[in-house]
Structure formats: C-alpha cells, structure tokens
Amino acid sequence: MQTKPENDTDLRLKVNRETARLPWTELLKHFAAGNVVWVANSLDLVDVAVRISHDDKANISQWMNAGLVAKVSDQQAQSWLEADAELWAVVVSPFILVQQEKPTAQRVH
Template sequence: MLKLNRETSRILWTELQRFYAQGAVLVVAPELDLIATAAAVANDDAAAVSTWMKDNLLQKATEKLAMTWLAENCEVWAVVVAPWVLVQQDRRPA
C-alpha cells in the first residue's frame, strides 16, 4: 500500500479525459479510502470490489459525473491500478 500511496496525486479532471473516453476510470465514493480500494483492486479482491460495485461505492465514471467535473474544472485524487485509473473527488476546500 505504501507504493500506491506514493503514486497517488491530485490532478485536474480535464487531464483524465482520455482515460474516461476509454472507459478506464473508476470512481471511488467518499466513504471509501482511495488507497485501500486501489489495493483491493490491485490484489484482485473480487469479494470487496463486487460488494462496493453493487453498493455503488465503486463504479465506472458516468457521463453525467464527467460532464459535471469538467464544467467545474474539478480536481480529483487519482491512482493508477492498470488498466484502471481510480479517482475520488477532492472534498477539501480550495
């Protein structure tokens, strides 16, 4: 998990558009820890991942969300777990 933590950074949503267009962006709900979720994905923890997806805590980025983040010039936390880019909205005040 330390490696994933080091590879996590804030990035503008506009810089992730190519990955969104490829269907490779997974959105992590604020209730989940981004690094722990990325670790579960990296370790193929199918039970956890499928539960989160069923509960909509982890899901592919929707067009509505992508358009909103684009319009707001939103910054997100992101980490790559190939072939996915996991993102979580940065809720800290600007």
C-alpha cells in the same frame, strides 16, 4: 501464491506515493477509453487500489453493488468538466481510480 502482510504494507506505501491530485481535463482521454473508475468518499482510495491490485473480487463486488465504486458516468464527467474539478487519482492498470476531494471541517477562530 500468498501475499505476505509486509508486501501489502509495501504496496500500500507505493500506492499512497503514486496518488496525486489531477485536473479532470487530464483524465478525459482515459475516461473516453472507459478506464476511469469513481470511488466514493466513504471509502479509502488507497485501500480500494490495494484491493483491486489483489483482485479482491468479494470486496470489489460488494462496493460496486452498493454504488461505492463504479465506472465514471457521462454525467459525472460533464459536471467535473464544467466545474474544472481536480480529483485524487491513482493508477491500478488498466484503470485510473478517482475520488473527489473530501470536504474538510473548517475551524472558525
């Protein structure tokens, strides 16, 4: 069954609405179950979620091979815990995709 482009737009809107900032401590039980996936800041979290929900193996494999998408490592988990980090998160069952907040350019007045 082919997905129509308007369905993709609806899915992007749905995923975007379901994206939230969460403290890492709230995601620890999911990390322990092996269900938390890190997404590099160079990628768009919503786009990655949409690609995963479409089971787009080509792009996902490319990102994983490039080290841009990966299961959260013990080192990442520990550093986020120590920093009391908040992460952007979105659920694409059974996974929770997380991304660190992107640095914003500061303007000096």
